[in-house]
Each structure stands twice: as structure tokens, then as C-alpha cells.
Amino acid sequence: MNNIVKIFDTTLRDGEQSPGATMTSAEKLELARNLSRLGVDVIEAGFPAASPDDLEAVKRIAQEVGNYEVNGHTPVICGLARTSKKDIDAAWEGVQLAARPRIHTFIATSDIHMQYKLKMSRDEVMQKTYEMVSYAHSLCEDIEFSPEDAGRSEPEFLYQVLGEAIRAGATTLNIPDTVGYTTPEEFGALIRGIITHTPGVENCTVSVHCHDDLGLATANTLAGILAGARQAEVTINGIGERAGNTSLEEVVMALNTRHPIFGLETHIDTTQIMRLSRMVSNYTGIVVQPNKAIVGANAFAHEAGIHQDGLLKHQQTYEIMRPESVGLNQSQMVLGKHSGRHAFKNRMLELGYNLTEEESEQLFNRFKNLADKKKTITNADLEALVSDELYQPREIFAIDGLQVACGTMGMPTATVRLRGPQGEIFTKAAIGTGPVDAAYKAIDAITQSPNQLLEFTVHAITEGIDALGEVTVRIEQIDSSHTKTTQTEREMRRTFGGYGADTDIIVASAKAYLAAVNKMLVANEALQAAANTHQQTAPQSA
Ligand code: KIV
Ligand code: ZN
16 A cells, blocks of 8 residues: 555635635635645645635636646645536636646535435435536546545445445545544544445545544544545644644644654655744634644743753653754744845745745835844744735725824823725724724724624744734624625624734734724625625516
8 A cells, every 4th residue: 555645735725614714815825835835735725616716716726836846746736516517617617727637526425414404315415426526527537526424424325425436537535524523443444444345446545534623633534544544634723614624734743753653654844834834824814722733832842840951851851843843943044134135035935935026026125124123034024024015915994004102191092094995094093991902993993894803812923022023813793784684694794814913013913903804894895796796687576
């Protein structure tokens, strides 16, 4: 049996289904580029039938990342589709321009999903699987099939459905534990059963896709791999529906660190893991918990005296992995105030940012401003500048000025000046419980977009008094109209993440908040446009 585990990254699809994780298409493209540099074998770029925006993002990734070789390897670009012609056509439209396109189609196979959600019998599901996998295969060579909720499906029935998918042309069989219900023993046994009993499985790759509802996603994925699966579906930081998906960094580092147990390899360059983790956190606004394995801020921090003493005597007393192996503690001092455009551009290239002239110039100016305030600029600072400067959502409102007064002597007050969509200038002042609250109130008074602040996180990127501060926020829209349809209401309650970086923490906070508000306004525009189109095309009642 082959000893490579293919890493299938679904951060851009299942990961983006996390509440509030919506990314702009520029962010998605940049993330896909960096996933390719990380060495993932397959990038699930999106669900093209979900919206025109998703389709466009998948197309761009297919064209720009799916035709670009990095370290002798071009990733497969995959689009998700339900087992319907419309979805499969959209997925094919999305991925067809990639050098190595894949369509991933799925249908539920658990009794509970078939009876209540699909209202289909087992025979109908088998027939649909054969028909739609055949159809997808008539368009695209490389077909992946998933029996959704496989973890709760009857194994004998699964063997039959998977057999139909293989007969119709599927070459990757992905086994999802959709609701994160199974235990490692059960999931391993399920994979072993599939490999033993499914007709034609010997010519296919068996894949595992686990959710973390019971905190078992990584354990289940590893059990599946031990049972013979050779593709793992994962996301960076484990983001995804509900409790999330299996995290890429955990699976890859488990396979590396416990190599004698698994005897398996991946194509991942593990030294890029921290960068990707920060990038995903910045773009989605989803903060990584400090004690998260591998990428949490405390994952390599040693507090107890006994541990510190042990470490100083021998690193392996308390560290099973070297921080450098995931990209921590690498030489950070890169540029300073006297660095020129050339050095700057080279450094950005080394960090994986292939900037246009215009972007490079825009960023270089920001870098110079920062270098005036801060002696040394690290890689993490540069990455923060990229997120803050280039990958912000479309700006409906932009900050034109901000001033705060705070302290113990009076009421915290903020005056905010924003540039509106037509270039008009709005100025408002507000009082708050602190300067950030006051600034947010002033922004609310201008943007008139009611929301609730769910999360606010601030942290210094580097040490020292001159550190660049990063702020991540998550907001939830408050719908005051009461006239929406159920579907729209649900969408209206979506959450939005925002990110901002600056040496002034209040400015970073205002930027992060405005970025989230802008994302919300853009999403509302899109919803409104979709509702208008629907009204125009819906048959009129007499
Ligand atoms: O969790 C799941 O079942 C999925 C499928 C679409 C593979 O994400
Ligand atoms: Zn999933």
C-alpha cells in the first residue's frame, strides 16, 4: 500500500462554512496560493452552485493557482456539488480551467438523512449516485464521491452505494463523519470494512473527512489513516461547520512526530504552518484559541519553573516537536527603515506574495510609515500589513480620520470621520465606556448598520513597546425590520469578521470593526440584488 497521505484542504469550502468566516475573493485567492506553497495535494476551492461569488472565486483559483507549479507540483483544484446536474455543471464551470480539475459530488446515505432530508429510498439514492457520478465523469476525469453522514450510515448499504459510485467513474471515495459522532475505533472499523467489502475499491483512494463535535476529529482521521485511508480532508486551524473540521496542522504533525507508528509521509512543508494559521485567522476573523495544539499562542510556551529548567537541560524533556518545524522562532529580523524597494519586494516574494507593481508600491509606503515608528520589521509585521492593506473587504466606508480622548479625567470620547461610497465625508462624535467603545458608537452612527459585537481580540504581533497591534472582531447583524422571509432572516443573522493592524491600537480596533461592518454591508447588497432578481423572474400571481 502506498505510503503517501494526500492532504485535501477544504478551508475555502467547509472552513468558510464556519459562522462569520466569509472571505473576500482576493483573500480566497491569496489563501489558495499559500495552500499551494504549503504543499497541499488538493484545494477544495468552494461550492460553485452556492452563489455567483463562489463560482467566480473558484474560477479564479482554478486559473491562477491551478496552473501554477510550486516546487514541482500543481495542486488539484476541486469544486463541490450536490448530486444534481445544475450543481455539477456549476462545479465544472468553476474548475475546468485548472490543469488538474476535480468534481466532488455528494449525497446523504444515513437513514435519518434519506428519510427526513432527502425523502428518498435507498434504491433512489443508489440510482441517483450512479446517474450523477456518471454525468460528472462525462465532464471531468477526476471524480470524488462522498456519502454524506457516512458515520451514521449502515455499512452494508455504504458498500453498495460506493460500489455504484466506482462503477460510474469515481476514483476517490471520501467517507465523512458529517456530524462528528463516531469514535476512533468505530471510524477505523468503518474504513477497514469499506476497503474490504466495496467492489472495485482497490483502484480508488479512500479519503476521510471528520468533524469535531466530540473533539475526536483528529483521532478519527488518524484511525481512518491507520485503517488504510490515503487522503485526509482538513482545514487550517480546524475551522468549519459547528465545532469545525479536522485540523491540517494536527494531522500532519502527528504523522511527522509519530512517524514510527504511521510510517507515512505527506507533501506538506511544515515550516509554513504558522504563517497559514495566522493568515486564516486574519482573513476569517476567527481567533485561534491560545491552547490550540500546534498553532495556539501557548503551544510552545513553557510557564512552570520545572518545565523551563528541564527544557534548558534538554529540549526534548518537555517538547515533542521543535517550534522551528512549524515555522516558529525562525529568523524574524528582516527589514528596517533603510531597506529599499528591491529588498522589500524580494522579502514579500519569499513570504509568498506575488504583488503587482501597484500593490507593491501601496504596501511599500505602508512599510515605510511603519519603519518610521518601529525599528525592526519582522515577517509577522509584513504579513499583518498585507492583510490590513490589501485583503480588506470592498470598502463601502473608509476611515478618513480618528481622534479619541480618554483617561481618568473625563468621559471617553471619539470623533470619527469616514469617507462614504460616493466619496462624501461623514463626521460623528460619541461617548463610550472606553475609547474603542466610543469609536464603535461613532462608526455606528455613520454607517447605520445595527449589529452586536460578539468578539474583540487584540494582540501584539511582536514584542516591545513599538509592536504592531492586531485586532480581530466578530459582529452579528441585528435585523430590525421583521419583514424578511425565514431564509433571508437566517442569512441576515450571519456573523462577520474583521481585521485591522496598526501601531495605534485604537486605530487598529476601528479598522477591524469597520472591515466587519463593510463585509456585512456588501453581503446585504448581494442579498438585496438576489432578492430583486428573484422578484423580477418569479411568476406573477393573478
Ligand atoms: O461533512 C460533510 O459531510 C461534508 C461533505 C460535503 C463531504 O462536508
Ligand atoms: Zn464537512
